[in-house]
Amino acid sequence: MSFPWAKPYEPTHPLMKWMDEKLPIPRLVYNATGPGYPVPRNLNYFWNFGVLAGAALMIQIITGIVLAMHYAANVGVAFNSVEHIMRDVNAGWFIRYAHMNGASMFFIVVYLHIFRGLYYGSYKAPREMVWLLGVVIFLLMMATAFMGYVLPWGQMSFWGAQVITGFFSAIPIVGEPVREWLLGGFVPDNATLNRFFSLHYLLPFVILGVIILHIWALHIPGSSNPTGIEVKDEQDTVPFHPYYTAKDGFGVGVFLLVFVGLTFFSPNMLGHADNYIPANSLSTPAHIVPEWYFLPFYAILKAFTFNFLWIDAKLWGVIAMFASIALLFFLPWLDSSPIKSSNYRPLYRIFFWILVADVLLLGWCGMQPAEQPWVILSQLGAIYYFAHFLVILPIVSRIERPLPMPNSITEAVLAKHAPDVKSVSATA
Amino acid sequence: MVRPLGFLVGLGFITALVLAIFTTPLKNEPNVAYAFHKHPKHLKLASDGIVLPHWDKAQLQRGMQVYKEVCSACHSLNLVAFRNIADLGYTEGQTKTFAKGFQVPSINPDTGEPATRDGLPSDYFPSPYANETAARAANNNALPPDLSLITKAREGGKDYVYSLLTGYQNPPANLPAELKPGTGLHYNPYFANLNLAMAPPLTAGQVTYADGTKASVDQMAKDVTAFLVWTAEPKLIKRIQVGYAVFFFLLIFTVLTYLSYRNIWADKKH
Numbered sequence: 001m002s003f004p005w006a007k008p009y010e011p012t013h014p015l016m017k018w019m020d021e022k023l024p025i026p027r028l029v030y031n032a033t034g035p036g037y038p039v040p041r042n043l044n045y046f047w048n049f050g051v052l053a054g055a056a057l058m059i060q061i062i063t064g065i066v067l068a069m070h071y072a073a074n075v076g077v078a079f080n081s082v083e084h085i086m087r088d089v090n091a092g093w094f095i096r097y098a099h100m101n102g103a104s105m106f107f108i109v110v111y112l113h114i115f116r117g118l119y120y121g122s123y124k125a126p127r128e129m130v131w132l133l134g135v136v137i138f139l140l141m142m143a144t145a146f147m148g149y150v151l152p153w154g155q156m157s158f159w160g161a162q163v164i165t166g167f168f169s170a171i172p173i174v175g176e177p178v179r180e181w182l183l184g185g186f187v188p189d190n191a192t193l194n195r196f197f198s199l200h201y202l203l204p205f206v207i208l209g210v211i212i213l214h215i216w217a218l219h220i221p222g223s224s225n226p227t228g229i230e231v232k233d234e235q236d237t238v239p240f241h242p243y244y245t246a247k248d249g250f251g252v253g254v255f256l257l258v259f260v261g262l263t264f265f266s267p268n269m270l271g272h273a274d275n276y277i278p279a280n281s282l283s284t285p286a287h288i289v290p291e292w293y294f295l296p297f298y299a300i301l302k303a304f305t306f307n308f309l310w311i312d313a314k315l316w317g318v319i320a321m322f323a324s325i326a327l328l329f330f331l332p333w334l335d336s337s338p339i340k341s342s343n344y345r346p347l348y349r350i351f352f353w354i355l356v357a358d359v360l361l362l363g364w365c366g367m368q369p370a371e372q373p374w375v376i377l378s379q380l381g382a383i384y385y386f387a388h389f390l391v392i393l394p395i396v397s398r399i400e401r402p403l404p405m406p407n408s409i410t411e412a413v414l415a416k417h418a419p420d421v422k423s424v425s426a427t428a
Numbered sequence: 429m430v431r432p433l434g435f436l437v438g439l440g441f442i443t444a445l446v447l448a449i450f451t452t453p454l455k456n457e458p459n460v461a462y463a464f465h466k467h468p469k470h471l472k473l474a475s476d477g478i479v480l481p482h483w484d485k486a487q488l489q490r491g492m493q494v495y496k497e498v499c500s501a502c503h504s505l506n507l508v509a510f511r512n513i514a515d516l517g518y519t520e521g522q523t524k525t526f527a528k529g530f531q532v533p534s535i536n537p538d539t540g541e542p543a544t545r546d547g548l549p550s551d552y553f554p555s556p557y558a559n560e561t562a563a564r565a566a567n568n569n570a571l572p573p574d575l576s577l578i579t580k581a582r583e584g585g586k587d588y589v590y591s592l593l594t595g596y597q598n599p600p601a602n603l604p605a606e607l608k609p610g611t612g613l614h615y616n617p618y619f620a621n622l623n624l625a626m627a628p629p630l631t632a633g634q635v636t637y638a639d640g641t642k643a644s645v646d647q648m649a650k651d652v653t654a655f656l657v658w659t660a661e662p663k664l665i666k667r668i669q670v671g672y673a674v675f676f677f678l679l680i681f682t683v684l685t686y687l688s689y690r691n692i693w694a695d696k697k698h
Contacts, residue, residue: 041697083576087512087663093666238696246688246689246692249685253682253685253686256678256681257675263671264675265668268580273582273583273585276660277573277577303448304444304448305452308448316444320441320444323441333430333431334431372453372455376454379445379449379452380449383445386437386438390437390439390441391435394434394435416697417697
């Protein structure tokens with residue numbers, strides 16, 4: 001599971017020896033995140049976001065458990081129970097705002113984590129399973145966040161639930177029965193709120209389980225690194241502790257500063273005013289918009305406005321939206337280039353940055369009403385999104401000529417620190 | 429196998445999108461009302477921003493007076509209890525007296541019949557109507573919204589509330605006939621569809637402020653908006669104060685973690 005030079009766990013204290021014989025949890029921790037886990041020495045700050053995502057999940061679980069002590073999942077009182085938390089519960093306003101903005105922080109760090117993986121080819125062999133489990137976590141996060149947003153039972157909660165479950169009704173024949181089965185009724189109501197609360201409490205622990213698998217799968221080959229060259233010998237690595245625990249500690253500090261800034265100074269910036277209006281099934285908000293982290297996918301959904309072949313526009317949109325995430329499962333096989341890091345992929349690198357701009361554009365379009373120029377921009381954005389993964393990437397990975405690469409991680413590191421970078425000959 | 433299949437799926441989506449582009453009109457349906465709609469005016473309050481915000485208690489007290497004497501005829505304030513007004517600088521005795529001035533729903537302890545009693549500090553501001561049907565019946569079928577969260581529940585927040593209260597005017601001469609206010613509606617360019625059921629609620633000198641402030645429409649609108657900022661988030665100022673303490677604590681924490689990170693890595697090139 002690890003490199004031969006990994007420091008072995010050798011307990012000295014009798015209690016730790018006793019523990020190691022009965023239940024070797026200290027050994028597990030030592031080998032997973034301690035001195036016993038050798039990690040490439042050249043990781044940059046983009047490798048902080050895995051730990052930050054874990055921190056964000058823990059913040060969500062802790063604040064969420066406290067909120068559940070005061071929240072009531074009943075359509076008659078749910079809205080007011082949230083306001084009771086905001087007004088009467090000791091520090092309730094803090095716990096609730098932290099949970100609300102913690103969800104946004106979780107998505108921010110996970111999106112950076114995903115784009116790190118895309119840029120540095122972290123999804124490639126031998127780490128395909130790490131990537132696949134990551135996509136599963138992303139899907140679970142989206143489901144959890146969606147159901148959590150329904151719980152305050154404001155206008156956007158209700159109409160969000162109405163729109164999102166409405167996707168299923170686009171499926172021919174079985175769609176409408178499936179939607180009613182999911183909602184437990186014809187429209188979102190008490191049955192919906194109760195089951196969403198139950199699942200919203202359950203899914204974070206499922207996420208936690210999949211994260212353990214994600215980290216387990218990562219520890220088989222070990223962490224990737226910015227050069228994409230696999231670890232060759234001991235000098236390529238440093239022990240996780242203290243080197244990366246210290247760096248992650250600093251990362252957590254910066255993360256918390258941003259999180260605290262958002263939570264205390266602008267807690268409603270990423271929310272919607274409409275969600276401070278109690279849910280009303282008879283009054284539709286002028287613009288139903290999902291939370292910011294769903295906007296690119298929402299734009300893809302809305303981009304399909306034409307009944308093509310025997311499939312109507314709405315079903316095209318729903319299929320495309322699910323496909324836009326599902327295609328990530330196939331990414332390790334869509335990209336056949338053996339070179340992982342985009343630092344050595346001059347052509348792919350250009351398309352990567354176009355993809356980043358494209359997803360930001362889609363996000364912006366997702367926020368806008370169904371008017372021009374937003375419709376055509378989201379259509380162009382969606383074209384690029386699918387073209388990038390399904391057409392451009394497979395072709396680019398065939399025709400691209402990679403840049404010369406260093407022989408090892410250590411060589412790359414030393415070249416960076418050499419007085420004249422060019423003097424160290426780099427050969428592929 | 430994945431790549432050729434992916435290629436076909438991709439071409440399918442792209443074809444559907446290209447066809448969608450060519451069949452979607454590039455011109456928007458003209459929205460006439462939009463041309464007459466105005467963006468809210470900015471209202472500066474003591475509780476704004478993050479640089480030493482505070483409650484202007486005198487203003488909040490005046491605002492509460494406006495709510496009590498004007499708004500509360502139609503609008504409820506369900507989430508605010510009388511005990512909460514201690515935040516506005518009232519003493520316990522004043523709070524009790526204030527609460528006593530309201531009749532809240534109760535039951536007759538002898539007969540069990542519905543009755544009313546004097547308010548207590550633990551009671552919430554009572555609703556002006558028994559239920560939604562009664563509220564609609566009294567207001568030309570419009571429902572006056574609860575005001576507790578109004579400055580958080582509208583785009584534009586306090587600016588919107590202040591602009592709406594002071595924005596009533598005669599419809600412009602060039603307003604198309606279909607946008608002219610119908611019976612029981614009033615023209616206000618800050619309202620989303622230009623005409624709203626609420627009649628202009630404020631007239632100059634409508635309340636008599638105890639502190640001698642002149643009760644102009646603008647002044648009353650500012651005061652009641654400030655009050656509604658407080659009702660929407662009574663913990664606003666505390667939140668920012670705690671925020672500073674937490675932020676500076678974390679700033680020191682982060683500097684220390686950075687220094688220890690540099691220290692640990694000092695002998696390693698990376």
